[in-house]
Structure formats: C-alpha cells, structure tokens
Amino acid sequence: MEVEAIAADLAAHPSIRGKLDIAASTAALGLSGRAVGRPGDDAAAIARPEGGWDLFAGEGFMPQFVQDDPWFAGWCGVMVNLSDIAAMGGRATALLDAIWAPDTASADALLSGLREAASAYGVPIVGGHTNLRSTELNLSVSVTGRAKRLISSFEAQPGDVLIASIDHRGQYRPRFDNWCAALDVPNARLRGDLELLPQLAEAGLVDAGKDISQGGIVGTALMLAECSGCGFDIDLQAVPVPPGVDLARWLRTFPSFGFLLSVRPECLAEVCSLFAARDIHAAAIGRATTRSSVDLTLGEERATFWDYAASPYLSLSKDTAHA
Structure with missing residues (x-):
C-alpha cells in the first residue's frame, strides 16, 4: 500500500477518530492544556x-x-x-x-x-x-x-528523536486491534518493565512521551505533537513490526506495553539500550519538527496523516483555552 493510502486509511479509522470526542468534553468543561492537572497528559x-x-x-x-x-x-x-x-x-x-x-x-x-x-x-x-x-x-x-x-505530553521539542518502545512478545486478541504481551508471563517481568519508565524520567533521559493507547502509534504521535506544539515525521521503514503483522494495522494497534518517547538525540542510544536489556523493541522511528502535522514517509514518498492546525484533534495544546 502506498504511503498516501496508508495515511488516508488511518485518518479515517474509528480508533483514530474516537479521540475527537475528547475535545467536546473538555470544551464543555472549560478545560485546556493550561488547566490544573494539565489535561492532555x-x-x-x-x-x-x-x-x-x-x-x-x-x-x-x-x-x-x-x-x-x-x-x-x-x-x-x-x-x-x-x-x-x-x-x-x-x-x-x-x-x-x-x-x-x-x-x-x-x-x-x-x-x-x-x-x-x-x-x-x-x-x-x-x-x-x-x-x-x-x-x-x-x-x-x-x-x-x-x-x-515527570514525563509529559507537553515537552516534545523540534529536533527530538521519536522512539517507539513496544513489547512484541504477544499476539492480537480476537476482533480488536489489541496486542497483548502481558499474559502468561512472570509477574516480576511485568513490574520491572513498567519500572523502567520512572527510572528513565528520574535519570533525566526522557522528558516527553505518552503511552501508546487506542489510536496506536500514529494517533498517539498526533496527541503528543498537538500537546507539545510540534510535529513529527514518522519513517515507516524504521517502524519495527512483529512477524506476520500488517504495517497499517500495527500503526493503529493498542499494545499492552507500548510508549512513544520524544528524546534528545544524545539520549537515544542509552534509552534504546535500556529497553533492549529487557527484551523490549525500542527504535527511533522519526523526528520532531516545527510543523503542525504528523507526516508519514516511505523512501521518497511523503503524506500527511493529520495536521492539527487545520483540524484540531484533542484541542489541548498548552496554548489552547476554552471559554
């Protein structure tokens, strides 16, 4: 599938568009990214x-x-x-x-x-x-x-490297795009894997990121971009995909353990090595930009998945206020 078709299909998918409901609720409540608790995180x-x-x-x-x-x-x-x-x-x-x-x-x-x-x-x-x-x-x-x-949704900066860290040791649950790698594994592994995130924060290696939720890699990247007021270029050739899984489906998948981290380039190698030490795939899949869009690239091809300046997604950037 060509990159433009992938971008268009993802932007129209219910798991991506479901997040649009958030803006209606926060507007009704008068909340913004500047409110107490910083909605959007x-x-x-x-x-x-x-x-x-x-x-x-x-x-x-x-x-x-x-x-x-x-x-x-x-x-x-x-x-x-x-x-x-x-x-x-x-x-x-x-x-x-x-x-x-x-x-x-x-x-x-x-x-x-x-x-x-x-x-x-x-x-x-x-x-x-x-x-x-x-x-x-x-x-x-x-x-x-x-x-x-804190690791925050509001701290990604142009020039950051975007890391996808996802546990591939799982499989899909029937009927849904949920990738489960948490069942039938030692409790110590579950707890140790989650403990890695506060350790990264406390070591000053990661300031910005989100867990990959409904909407998958692309939807989560869009939320992170809009909250931080930046964009992301995602290189589809750099996205690690489990064997036998379709790329487009993986980009919208909700993994049991998955995080997008926007890190300074000098921290990239250390962050990825810490995940690798726990047998978790972590790879640089793109970079933060000064644009207001999440763009997908595949070789020389480029397509915009979503431009939140033209079509707001969460409407929860740190500069957005609701009356």
Whole structure:
C-alpha cells in the first residue's frame, strides 16, 4: 500500500477518530492544556508541597469490548491505568473500579480479570462502585500514583528523536486491534518493565512521551505533537513490526506495553539500550519538527496523516483555552 493510502486509511479509522470526542468534553468543561492537572497528559499531575507529583488517571471501556471479553477487559482495566501512570514517569499506588452488571454471575469474569491483574502487577484495588442491576456489563477503573520527575505530553521539542518502545512478545486478541504481551508471563517481568519508565524520567533521559493507547502509534504521535506544539515525521521503514503483522494495522494497534518517547538525540542510544536489556523493541522511528502535522514517509514518498492546525484533534495544546 502506498504511503498516501496508508495515511488516508488511518485518518479515517474509528480508533483514530474516537479521540475527537475528547475535545467536546473538555470544551464543555472549560478545560485546556493550561488547566490544573494539565489535561492532555496520560494522567493528571498535581504538584506535592514537599516535591514530586500526585498522579490521577482513569479509563472507561467500550461496552462491546467488555461484553465480548469480560475477563480480559478486567485485566485491561488494571493494565492500561498502570501504563498511564508509568507514561508520566510515575509509580502506581492504588486502583478503584466501577462495574455494572445484570447480576453477580455476570460480573464474575470481569472481577476475576481485575483481581488477577492487580495481583500480577502488585497494585491494590482499594474500593470502587458496584451496580448489579444494570442491563449491560460495563467497566471503569481509576488509579492513583506518584512521580518524582515527570514525563509529559507537553515537552516534545523540534529536533527530538521519536522512539517507539513496544513489547512484541504477544499476539492480537480476537476482533480488536489489541496486542497483548502481558499474559502468561512472570509477574516480576511485568513490574520491572513498567519500572523502567520512572527510572528513565528520574535519570533525566526522557522528558516527553505518552503511552501508546487506542489510536496506536500514529494517533498517539498526533496527541503528543498537538500537546507539545510540534510535529513529527514518522519513517515507516524504521517502524519495527512483529512477524506476520500488517504495517497499517500495527500503526493503529493498542499494545499492552507500548510508549512513544520524544528524546534528545544524545539520549537515544542509552534509552534504546535500556529497553533492549529487557527484551523490549525500542527504535527511533522519526523526528520532531516545527510543523503542525504528523507526516508519514516511505523512501521518497511523503503524506500527511493529520495536521492539527487545520483540524484540531484533542484541542489541548498548552496554548489552547476554552471559554
């Protein structure tokens, strides 16, 4: 597929366009990237008087996903929240869950997934909300954490190198673009992999980044670019792809462990080597630019995936204000 077709298909895909809903909510709430907690980051960061940051994040799930695969949805309720905290350079401290189900039996698999993931990652579930008289099964999970030094969505700078760090040791879950590399692995590996992010932040190796969420590599790059007020050129030939996986699908995939990090060029080798030491693929896939777009390149071909100046995405740059 030619690069223009890849860019066009990705820009039209529901997993990419779903993030457009965020702007409507933040506008209605009067929030911007300058608001308390800095909406647009993976977690709200509140400065602590004694130093460091309190972190808060939460995830709600697509009802169809929860109903089709409730155990895995419960597991993801933990996993994705811990990824958000790690993406900020933090360590999670506690989780809260809110579940809706028609009855107790319908909630069993969902709660089992939550419990087993919390145990695997070593973060306690400390409370939440339960409704066992709902017509449908659904889930929301929130997390608290702390960081000594932040990785932010607002700190990418032109000239930075864009690193994709993704655990390829997994496979797709049926029906969805979710790449799971977190099941049937030692708990110590799960915890150690996430611990790498706060270590990178505290060592001053990474200032800017996001976890790769729904929308995949390209959608996450777009969010990072818009928040930071820069652009990115992504070299499709440089993107590591697991064997047998289609490139276009990989670019929109939601991995269980995946981060985009915008780092200073002098930090590139050390950052990649630290991921490699844990058998996690990490590679430079592009550079930050002064433009307002995420562009895809393939040899001599170039196509704009999205220009947020022409079509705002999150509308949460540090310079955007809502009345």
